[in-house]
Amino acid sequence: MSGGNPATPGRRRVPAPGGEVSGGNLAARQAQLVAALVAGGPLPPGFAAAPVEAARRALLRKRAGDVARHWPLLAAGVGDAWPATFAGWAAGRPTNGSLRDGWDLARELRDRGTLPPLGAEELAAREAATRYDGRTAPRPRRLPAVARAGGAVAAQLAGRVRLLRPAPR
Amino acid sequence: MTGPSGVGIGWRPEIAGFVAGLPGLRFVEVVAESVAPAGPLPDGLAELRGRGVTVVPHGVKLSLGGAEPVDPARVAHLAGVAAALDAPLVSEHIAFVRAGGVEAGHLLPLPRSREAVAAVVANVRRTQAELPVPLALEPIAALFDWPDDELDEADFLTEILDATGALLLLDVANVHANACNRGGDPTALLDRLPLDRIAYVHVAGGAEHGGFYHDTHTDPVPAEVLDLVRELCDRRPPPALLLERDGHYPPAAELRGELDALAAASGHPVVT
Numbered sequence: 001m002s003g004g005n006p007a008t009p010g011r012r013r014v015p016a017p018g019g020e021v022s023g024g025n026l027a028a029r030q031a032q033l034v035a036a037l038v039a040g041g042p043l044p045p046g047f048a049a050a051p052v053e054a055a056r057r058a059l060l061r062k063r064a065g066d067v068a069r070h071w072p073l074l075a076a077g078v079g080d081a082w083p084a085t086f087a088g089w090a091a092g093r094p095t096n097g098s099l100r101d102g103w104d105l106a107r108e109l110r111d112r113g114t115l116p117p118l119g120a121e122e123l124a125a126r127e128a129a130t131r132y133d134g135r136t137a138p139r140p141r142r143l144p145a146v147a148r149a150g151g152a153v154a155a156q157l158a159g160r161v162r163l164l165r166p167a168p169r
Numbered sequence: 170m171t172g173p174s175g176v177g178i179g180w181r182p183e184i185a186g187f188v189a190g191l192p193g194l195r196f197v198e199v200v201a202e203s204v205a206p207a208g209p210l211p212d213g214l215a216e217l218r219g220r221g222v223t224v225v226p227h228g229v230k231l232s233l234g235g236a237e238p239v240d241p242a243r244v245a246h247l248a249g250v251a252a253a254l255d256a257p258l259v260s261e262h263i264a265f266v267r268a269g270g271v272e273a274g275h276l277l278p279l280p281r282s283r284e285a286v287a288a289v290v291a292n293v294r295r296t297q298a299e300l301p302v303p304l305a306l307e308p309i310a311a312l313f314d315w316p317d318d319e320l321d322e323a324d325f326l327t328e329i330l331d332a333t334g335a336l337l338l339l340d341v342a343n344v345h346a347n348a349c350n351r352g353g354d355p356t357a358l359l360d361r362l363p364l365d366r367i368a369y370v371h372v373a374g375g376a377e378h379g380g381f382y383h384d385t386h387t388d389p390v391p392a393e394v395l396d397l398v399r400e401l402c403d404r405r406p407p408p409a410l411l412l413e414r415d416g417h418y419p420p421a422a423e424l425r426g427e428l429d430a431l432a433a434a435s436g437h438p439v440v441t
Binding site for chain 1: 275
């Protein structure tokens with residue numbers, strides 16, 4: 001220990017009898033907290049609502065940035081609305097990893113008819129190269145494939161992907 | 170390979186060219202989960218290793234603070250990355266990132282309780298048993314506290330470090346953020362932490378947002394954080410300090426300015 005000032009105003013609280021944390025069971029309490037932050041669960045007892053809500057929103061912003069790195073054209077196509085668009089989709093939905101999160105969001109925007117052209121081209125290229133069932137990790141396609149999304153058409157042959165038709169602007 | 174020394178920067182693919190052009194650079198950090206131990210290293214990293222630059226793998230998904238045991242596959246990956254980079258040490262966080270099979274997506278704080286200390290210590294020991302090099306532990310920034318802390322921050326961290334023999338990766342931006350959002354005097358915390366255990370220091374930028382200070386790594390380093398660097402160096406100069414930037418990358422001149430400010434505040438040589 002270096003430094004020499006023991007008179008720090010720490011926020012000490014009295015341990016519960018027997019050294020047990022009141023409520024005990026760290027695993028269950030951690031699961032409750034994660035559920036509140038990312039899966040729409042209730043605020044666990046004793047936590048301050050405003051800071052936990054701020055943390056929930058911060059997690060969504062962080063995820064939005066991570067997904068944008070995996071889906072740069074999708075995020076660029078959505079533009080300034082990206083953080084809000086992503087947060088609106090991701091709130092209450094735990095992450096399956098940035099690749100799958102972006103994929104699921106792109107498909108939902110496609111189904112809603114709001115996928116921007118850049119995002120459509122990125123989605124078509126990904127779907128031509130990779131098989132993704134929406135439930136498990138995407139896997140590279142071994143056979144040639146053609147994929148369409150939002151008017152964009154991409155083809156894959158021996159692992160090489162070409163955009164055959166851009167999405168209409 | 171030698172331990173971290175001087176002023177470094179977090180290596181990211183987006184700024185690989187900038188980092189490669191820093192003439193005095195002697196160490197960088199790379200997100201461990203982004204490196205495949207068996208595969209070829211990313212071009213920029215391989216070049217830095219060739220120049221003798223120390224590369225420290227920095228894990229973000231081990232969940233050392235999880236109540237469940239760490240995933241042996243994740244530990245093996247971290248160990249493999251350390252070997253592939255010939256790293257002198259690796260670092261991870263005192264935090265949990267998943268629980269009950271659900272991913273939080275980022276680092277979450279632990280209750281400062283005996284139960285949590287025991288969980289972290291058990292996981293750190295499991296990890297240390299598989300690592301070829303020492304482990305440095307980083308206390309995180311958080312926006313909220315658990316309702317039933319038994320220890321204060323300094324005692325919580327010191328107990329974990331004492332029980333595991335781990336090194337300390339002190340993030341002064343996290344110290345600043347926690348003081349803003351959770352209260353406490355940041356310099357008083359520096360007085361009580363085991364500064365002799367510091368392997369290196371993190372410095373990063375952040376911003377106010379909705380009444381909280383957010384440790385974003387996408388904004389400039391605020392003056393208050395540089396002041397804390399000076400406070401730390403007055404007490405015990407750390408062997409190395411590393412700038413973390415994770416997005417909204419500024420023009421090169423601005424990033425060089427941040428590295429120069431770190432060098433000036435710490436007394437380490439300029440690397441730009």
